[in-house]
Amino acid sequence: xxxxxxxxxxxxxxxxxxxxxxxxxxxxxxxxxxxxxxxxxxxxxxxxxxxxxxxxxxxxxxxxxxxxxxxxxxxxxxxxxxxxxxxxxxxxxxxxxxxxxxxxxxxxxxxxxxxxxxxxxxxxxxxxxxxxxxxxxxxxxxxxxxxxxxxxxxxxxxxxxxxxxxxxxxxxxxxxxxxxxxxxxxxxxxxxxxxxxxxxxxxxxxxxxxxxxxxxxxxxxxxxxxxxxxxxxxxxxxxxxxxxxxxxxxxxxxxxxxxxxxxxxxxxxxxxxxxxxxxxxxxxxxxxxxxxxxxxxxxxxxxxxxxxxxxxxxxxxxxxxxxxxxxxxxxxxxxxxxxxxxxxxxxxxxxxxxxxxxxxxxxxxxxxxxxxxxxxxxxxxxxxxxxxxxxxxxxxxxxxxxxxxxxxxxxxxxxxxxxxxxxxxxxxxxxxxxxxxxxxxxxxxxxxxxxxxxxxxxxxxxxxxxxxxxxxxxxxxxxxxxxxxxxxxxxxxxxxxxxxxxxxxxxxxxxxxxxxxxxxxxxxxxxxxxxxxxxxxxxxxxxxxxxxxxxxxxxxxxxxxxxxxxxxxxxxxx
Numbered sequence: 001x002x003x004x005x006x007x008x009x010x011x012x013x014x015x016x017x018x019x020x021x022x023x024x025x026x027x028x029x030x031x032x033x034x035x036x037x038x039x040x041x042x043x044x045x046x047x048x049x050x051x052x053x054x055x056x057x058x059x060x061x062x063x064x065x066x067x068x069x070x071x072x073x074x075x076x077x078x079x080x081x082x083x084x085x086x087x088x089x090x091x092x093x094x095x096x097x098x099x100x101x102x103x104x105x106x107x108x109x110x111x112x113x114x115x116x117x118x119x120x121x122x123x124x125x126x127x128x129x130x131x132x133x134x135x136x137x138x139x140x141x142x143x144x145x146x147x148x149x150x151x152x153x154x155x156x157x158x159x160x161x162x163x164x165x166x167x168x169x170x171x172x173x174x175x176x177x178x179x180x181x182x183x184x185x186x187x188x189x190x191x192x193x194x195x196x197x198x199x200x201x202x203x204x205x206x207x208x209x210x211x212x213x214x215x216x217x218x219x220x221x222x223x224x225x226x227x228x229x230x231x232x233x234x235x236x237x238x239x240x241x242x243x244x245x246x247x248x249x250x251x252x253x254x255x256x257x258x259x260x261x262x263x264x265x266x267x268x269x270x271x272x273x274x275x276x277x278x279x280x281x282x283x284x285x286x287x288x289x290x291x292x293x294x295x296x297x298x299x300x301x302x303x304x305x306x307x308x309x310x311x312x313x314x315x316x317x318x319x320x321x322x323x324x325x326x327x328x329x330x331x332x333x334x335x336x337x338x339x340x341x342x343x344x345x346x347x348x349x350x351x352x353x354x355x356x357x358x359x360x361x362x363x364x365x366x367x368x369x370x371x372x373x374x375x376x377x378x379x380x381x382x383x384x385x386x387x388x389x390x391x392x393x394x395x396x397x398x399x400x401x402x403x404x405x406x407x408x409x410x411x412x413x414x415x416x417x418x419x420x421x422x423x424x425x426x427x428x429x430x431x432x433x434x435x436x437x438x439x440x441x442x443x444x445x446x447x448x449x450x451x452x453x454x455x456x457x458x459x460x461x462x463x464x465x466x467x468x469x470x471x472x473x474x475x476x477x478x479x480x481x482x483x484x485x486x487x488x489x490x491x492x493x494x495x496x497x498x499x500x501x502x503x504x505x506x507x508x509x510x511x512x513x514x515x516x517x518x519x520x521x522x523x524x525x526x527x528x529x530x531x532x533x534x535x536x537x538x539x540x541x542x543x544x545x546x547x548x549x550x551x552x553x554x555x556x557x558x559x560x561x562x563x564x565x566x567x568x569x570x571x572x573x574x
Contacts (some may be wrong), residue, residue, distance in 0.1 A: 086142035099146035131165035179224035353397035418458035
């Protein structure tokens with residue numbers, strides 16, 4: 001299917017064509033369109049031509065350049081005056097950042113269109129000044145933080161507008177001053193458009209005309225960026241090396257400056273992967289992992305390239321190494337399962353999970369100065385694992401005593417948090433002691449176990465729409481389906497774990513019902529009946545009935561809880 005042009009792209013193309021089209025050529029085009037118009041559409045064609053002629057204002061073909069700047073200045077004065085006279089929020093929704101300034105959107109859109117026309121006509125001096133002044137206008141705001149922002153201009157491709165501004169800066173700066181001038185302007189665009197990071201390739205592609213002095217500029221640009229300390233400078237330097245020198249240039253950059261610019265290794269791997277050179281990707285990723293500091297979170301992304309290449313090349317040893325290195329760099333649950341899935345079952349897998357548990361334990365014992373935001377850069381942001389990752393590592397390693405010691409002091413409330421491991425460990429203990437494996441569990445225990453596994457997956461499980469992450473719960477269930485039959489608890493361990501689970505259920509039900517946490521009554525009833533199901537499977541039917549009767553008697557006046565409990569009891573067929 002042919003890609004559909006956006007309205008802005010279509011209008012830009014039309015303007016560029018009109019800028020080089022004479023009046024005679026335009027008349028010839030209209031006559032040609034008339035000749036190919038179907039007979040049934042000829043009257044419509046004529047009516048449209050007459051209507052456009054009567055209603056479209058005549059714009060001078062070559063307006064004075066200063067007219068655009070005058071109009072921008074006039075609108076900026078009006079907007080600034082409006083922000084200074086702005087009143088409160090009474091007439092507007094409190095989340096409406098546009099507020100009383102909606103009337104300026106159409107005029108600003110038209111001015112951005114005129115700036116684009118100046119750019120298309122090759123008037124770079126005018127385009128540079130016009131775009132600069134327009135972007136400054138978008139920073140105006142009143143005392144309540146309201147104003148016209150880039151996101152309000154729905155019919156303006158602001159990233160393209162930023163690229164045109166920067167191309168105009170490039171073409172109007174002298175060769176000697178171009179790197180410094182462009183760098184300052186690119187930082188300014190980053191400030192104006194917080195969700196846009198302009199790149200040199202955007203500046204090249206925004207115009208059909210070749211970039212003037214491109215070869216010399218690349219040399220000057222790279223040399224200049226090496227002297228700058230801003231994070232953006234490193235990004236733009238690596239891009240310039242990639243554009244001008246390709247993978248070979250990135251290889252040299254990584255090997256000479258990779259410790260100072262670690263993402264050069266990542267760019268090198270990406271460039272090789274884009275060319276389908278999987279053996280070279282494997283070698284580059286191995287070299288990067290040998291060179292980069294052990295604690296660098298970015299090593300996980302490098303290891304991912306190694307794993308992809310290893311999969312293509314059927315290199316099992318490299319795949320296992322890559323999965324482990326990725327987990328060490330970012331000890332998240334998904335990466336723990338990556339390691340589990342590529343490690344042979346048996347003693348080797350147990351040893352690997354024990355090492356994983358020790359790594360998570362060490363990580364939790366040395367928290368970062370700041371816990372990173374979930375929205376931060378995923379490549380360079382360190383992972384702060386949930387305690388549930390440690391619990392899973394213990395359980396998958398067969399060290400259930402360690403998991404029990406981890407969960408025992410936790411609160412009986414707050415099980416929905418992946419930082420509280422008690423619900424996870426209790427449910428796993430109940431499943432293991434039941435002697436019935438996943439797929440054949442009694443209904444309440446199956447639901448309890450499903451919920452607690454889901455809780456342990458944390459933020460990703462609930463909010464990610466990515467298909468790979470959405471399968472995290474399924475992968476976790478599969479790992480335990482493999483793990484549980486291999487677990488062997490002694491009689492003393494079973495007695496301790498069962499007594500603990502029964503104590504927890506009493507305390508948790510009491511905390512929920514006594515404090516009237518009505519939204520959790522169904523979960524309290526589920527936990528209680530899960531324990532009852534396990535007791536029955538262990539041949540302790542009398543204890544199961546006594547547990548139910550005690551709780552019923554204790555909370556006989558709590559009708560809502562009694563109703564949830566009755567529903568859960570009916571599910572287990574009692």
